[in-house]
Amino acid sequence: MIEAKNLTKRYGDKVAVQDLSFTVQPGRVTGFLGPNGAGKSTTMRLLLGLDRPDGGDATIAGRHYPDLPRPLSVVGALLEARAVHTGRSAYNHLLCLAQTQGIGPARVQEVIDLVGLREVARKRAGGFSLGMGQRLGIAAALLGDPSVLILDEPVNGLDPEGILWIRNLMKYLAAEGRTVFVSSHLMNEMAVTAEHLIVIGRGRLIADCSTEEFIERSAEQQVVVRSPDAERLAAVLDEEGGKTTVDGDGALLVSNLEAPRIGELAAAGGFVLHELTPRRGSLEEAFMELTRDSVEYGTASAPHAEGDPR
Numbered sequence: 001m002i003e004a005k006n007l008t009k010r011y012g013d014k015v016a017v018q019d020l021s022f023t024v025q026p027g028r029v030t031g032f033l034g035p036n037g038a039g040k041s042t043t044m045r046l047l048l049g050l051d052r053p054d055g056g057d058a059t060i061a062g063r064h065y066p067d068l069p070r071p072l073s074v075v076g077a078l079l080e081a082r083a084v085h086t087g088r089s090a091y092n093h094l095l096c097l098a099q100t101q102g103i104g105p106a107r108v109q110e111v112i113d114l115v116g117l118r119e120v121a122r123k124r125a126g127g128f129s130l131g132m133g134q135r136l137g138i139a140a141a142l143l144g145d146p147s148v149l150i151l152d153e154p155v156n157g158l159d160p161e162g163i164l165w166i167r168n169l170m171k172y173l174a175a176e177g178r179t180v181f182v183s184s185h186l187m188n189e190m191a192v193t194a195e196h197l198i199v200i201g202r203g204r205l206i207a208d209c210s211t212e213e214f215i216e217r218s219a220e221q222q223v224v225v226r227s228p229d230a231e232r233l234a235a236v237l238d239e240e241g242g243k244t245t246v247d248g249d250g251a252l253l254v255s256n257l258e259a260p261r262i263g264e265l266a267a268a269g270g271f272v273l274h275e276l277t278p279r280r281g282s283l284e285e286a287f288m289e290l291t292r293d294s295v296e297y298g299t300a301s302a303p304h305a306e307g308d309p310r
């Protein structure tokens, strides 16, 4: 388990993290989201003892990071992707790391296989692509078979196959009972990977809830309705409290009324329906909605794509 209690970190006048409290539970993937500059990396650095908080407390498995006797066996971390500037082979890079913690070569080979680097393990890691570098970073994080994983943007630089691989790996590690805490900018990816979310903006907590609840709470739910008599039907629905807009290809997008109610109103009015589809909001929409006031470098009015119904 990871615990942050009233964490605060300032850089000069800049408050990067402010009075932030949350816990990350084992057994599920927890996504860590926030707009650019929200304080995600700073929080992860504080958790890992790489920076000292100005206030509050951060513990992993009940202890401060520097007090962990063999840290790699408790927590594995991947911080923001950087190319590995090493003349060593991937194998030797991991072996050196392993030796500092009394981990044997058999485990090195195991993690190399686990992350799919077997064929390039003897090649110079400095020449690795960003995606291969990420895999190597993940191998290093897994070296001590830790119960807690902290991953900052792990899918950065991975191709679709790599993204799928890491999604499944994170879910697998969580299903084994580990604590998996992962930040990402890819909302669609988080929506299918993380069961729980911690969302911050300007260093403060915005949400700490299940991914499903987050979307339900924040994204507008709509129903897509198609009818040959769309215009008259829209008038009826609006009269009953619905908010109806027409999208580019003539479908009605109805909010404020649930699909069953729309079906009943259509039947009562004798309207033919060709479609009646509840459309769940996306994590991206929910995120934009909830973090709108917390965007550090936002534009005053972001241009919408053409055909965008908003």
Ligand SMILES: Nc1ncnc2c1ncn2[C@@H]1O[C@H](COP(=O)(O)OP(=O)(O)OP(=O)(O)O)[C@@H](O)[C@H]1O
Pocket (backbone or CB within 6 Å): 011, 014, 015, 016, 034, 035, 036, 037, 038, 039, 040, 041, 042, 043
């Ligand atoms: N070493 C530092 N010195 C000064 N300011 C810093 C430092 N590290 C971070 N900051 C500032 O603190 C704030 C939080 O930064 P942080 O990198 O933690 O955000 P983030 O959520 O990880 O952002 P991103 O998604 O862009 O990586 C930002 O305004 C950033 O400019």
